[in-house]
Amino acid sequence: MVQTSRPKRRFRRPSVIPGFGLTFGYTLTCLSLVVLLPLAALVAKASGIGLTGIVETATDPRVASALRISFGVSLVAALTASVFGFLVAWVLTRYRFPGRKLVDAVVDLPFALPTAVAGIALASLYAPNGLVGAQLARLGIQAAYTPVGIFIAMVFIGLPFAVRTVQPLIAEIDKEVEEASATLGATRLTTLTKVVLPPLIPAVLTGFAMAFARGVGEYGSIIFIAGNLPYVSEIAPLLIVIKLSEFDYGGASAIATIMLGISFLTLLTINLIQAWSRRRFGYV
Amino acid sequence: MSEALTATTFAADKAAEPPASSVSEPAAVRWLLTGIAIAFLALFLVLPLVTIFVQAFAKGWQTYLATFDEPDAWSAIRLTLTVAAIAVPFNLVFGIMAAWSIAKFEFWGKSLLVTLIDLPFSVSPVVSGLIYVLLFSSQGVFGTFFPEHGMQVLFALPGIVLATIFVTFPFVARELIPLMQEQGTTEEEAALTLGATGLHAFLTVTLPNIRWGLLYSVLLCNARAMGEFGAVSVVSGHIRGLTNTVPLHVEILYNEYNFVAAFAVASLLAGLALVTLVIKSALEWRYSGELAAGTRH
Numbered sequence: 001m002v003q004t005s006r007p008k009r010r011f012r013r014p015s016v017i018p019g020f021g022l023t024f025g026y027t028l029t030c031l032s033l034v035v036l037l038p039l040a041a042l043v044a045k046a047s048g049i050g051l052t053g054i055v056e057t058a059t060d061p062r063v064a065s066a067l068r069i070s071f072g073v074s075l076v077a078a079l080t081a082s083v084f085g086f087l088v089a090w091v092l093t094r095y096r097f098p099g100r101k102l103v104d105a106v107v108d109l110p111f112a113l114p115t116a117v118a119g120i121a122l123a124s125l126y127a128p129n130g131l132v133g134a135q136l137a138r139l140g141i142q143a144a145y146t147p148v149g150i151f152i153a154m155v156f157i158g159l160p161f162a163v164r165t166v167q168p169l170i171a172e173i174d175k176e177v178e179e180a181s182a183t184l185g186a187t188r189l190t191t192l193t194k195v196v197l198p199p200l201i202p203a204v205l206t207g208f209a210m211a212f213a214r215g216v217g218e219y220g221s222i223i224f225i226a227g228n229l230p231y232v233s234e235i236a237p238l239l240i241v242i243k244l245s246e247f248d249y250g251g252a253s254a255i256a257t258i259m260l261g262i263s264f265l266t267l268l269t270i271n272l273i274q275a276w277s278r279r280r281f282g283y284v
Numbered sequence: 285m286s287e288a289l290t291a292t293t294f295a296a297d298k299a300a301e302p303p304a305s306s307v308s309e310p311a312a313v314r315w316l317l318t319g320i321a322i323a324f325l326a327l328f329l330v331l332p333l334v335t336i337f338v339q340a341f342a343k344g345w346q347t348y349l350a351t352f353d354e355p356d357a358w359s360a361i362r363l364t365l366t367v368a369a370i371a372v373p374f375n376l377v378f379g380i381m382a383a384w385s386i387a388k389f390e391f392w393g394k395s396l397l398v399t400l401i402d403l404p405f406s407v408s409p410v411v412s413g414l415i416y417v418l419l420f421s422s423q424g425v426f427g428t429f430f431p432e433h434g435m436q437v438l439f440a441l442p443g444i445v446l447a448t449i450f451v452t453f454p455f456v457a458r459e460l461i462p463l464m465q466e467q468g469t470t471e472e473e474a475a476l477t478l479g480a481t482g483l484h485a486f487l488t489v490t491l492p493n494i495r496w497g498l499l500y501s502v503l504l505c506n507a508r509a510m511g512e513f514g515a516v517s518v519v520s521g522h523i524r525g526l527t528n529t530v531p532l533h534v535e536i537l538y539n540e541y542n543f544v545a546a547f548a549v550a551s552l553l554a555g556l557a558l559v560t561l562v563i564k565s566a567l568e569w570r571y572s573g574e575l576a577a578g579t580r581h
Contacts, residue, residue, distance in 0.1 A: 015469070016473055017482070018481075038419050041418040090317070101565070112561050114507075115531075120535075121336050121547075124339060237411075241518060249417070253414070256411045
């Protein structure tokens with residue numbers, strides 16, 4: 001796979017394997033029709049509204065509050081998911097205990113469980129008369145129909161991202177490095193914070209960014225538990241649905257554009273983290 | 285093993301060797317951390333799952349089964365199966381085509397292509413629905429074309445299928461691309477040298493190599509296709525008995541305070557999720573070498 005140093009004149013390197021034209025053409029056609037064309041429709045709609053229109057929508061008090069709730073709560077939820085995700089990943093790869101494989105499989109539950117199903121389950125658990133909600137109410141915390149409920153749903157859907165991005169890297173850590181550190185007199189805590197943790201930071205950040213992006217866009221698992229009170233527990237994706245049901249396609253597109261813009265920034269950040277990680281540590 | 289060793293070594297050697305607590309945490313800390321992790325997972329993941337089944341059977345088997353006597357429930361199940369039966373094969377074929385062109389050839393702009401295929405993963409489900417509404421609504425680009433030709437796209441089956449294809453678009457390609465890149469092209473080149481046609485080489489050499497990865501990704505693609513809520517909710521129009529998929533039917537029942545019925549229908553999807561997880565885990569344990577490493581799902 002050595003790249004030639006002279007300037008490339010060809011689009012594709014010659015190969016004896018057949019079928020490039022067919023498969024590449026098919027791929028591009030599908031991609032254009034399914035992904036690019038519909039997204040272009042959004043871009044077209046957004047440019048029709050113009051930057052002033054988008055800013056106007058974003059500064060509308062109800063929209064601004066929904067965006068603040070979506071991004072703010074998602075930030076806190078992604079942080080929580082990252083901390084506990086790291087702990088879960090560490091326990092699963094480093095410790096041996098009965099039922100470990102079962103616990104490992106359970107982590108993927110939010111990937112497999114449809115969001116609406118998770119949503120009604122969380123809502124009934126955390127409702128004031130629900131199993132967990134009643135206990136929280138005694139502590140004076142109301143989870144359902146407040147941002148706390150949104151937080152819980154976002155932690156639920158973000159957790160697998162946080163676990164699965166760090167887990168393979170913890171498994172790859174060379175134990176000899178830890179032994180060397182210990183032999184040189186470091187305490188376990190020093191070894192963990194100075195030797196083990198630093199190379200894992202990019203993966204933790206990637207998991208955090210993925211959980212964050214997922215939380216911002218999430219709809220199904222949140223709307224049931226959130227109660228959807230404007231200015232209190234109304235999330236941005238729900239506001240898009242509301243605008244659509246009012247046939248306000250311009251308003252819906254403006255909110256969608258803002259959300260997409262921030263998603264792209266998150267995606268870009270993930271790529272930058274990975275590029276930095278590759279330079280710094282030699283792997284993603 | 286290290287405990288057994290240190291127990292038998294001399295005191296003098298012991299001083300030279302790092303104590304066991306330096307290469308792992310003390311036992312008490314290990315148990316504490318394991319306990320916290322399991323308690324967290326039990327509270328956040330397992331409890332909601334258990335709740336679904338507890339609520340579904342809260343009024344006994346009779347009431348549970350009565351939920352499925354309703355024609356609306358059956359039409360929702362039929363619609364969901366139909367949508368998955370179209371969307372999953374579409375993405376299967378796309379995934380194989382994309383993986384073949386990306387993994388077996390070197391060309392300019394490859395990483396951009398992979399990023400674009402991945403794009404639907406980072407788009408909010410609601411936005412995924414919205415873009416199709418913009419395209420096919422009466423003010424949209426295709427707003428008049430399809431209705432004029434006697435085809436309703438929005439608030440009908442085609443719209444639901446399109447939105448489902450969009451949200452599940454990367455699943456198969458995402459798994460197959462790294463898997464086929466890892467496997468390289470030497471086996472196919474050998475087959476071609478020995479006189480096989482391209483298609484023959486694919487069917488007899490490539491396909492057996494990727495079969496477990498293929499099954500794995502189709503499984504996850506199907507789970508998402510049958511369970512998608514946000515995107516489908518936006519394009520479906522919620523016409524009872526006509527354009528309601530199973531997740532949308534769950535929402536309607538729940539909003540009508542018909543909780544037992546909502547959880548009964550939800551238990552079907554939860555059952556599907558459990559079956560998916562079991563097969564997925566079985567594939568990971570048995571064929572981990574034949575699956576793409578480090579995939580997200």
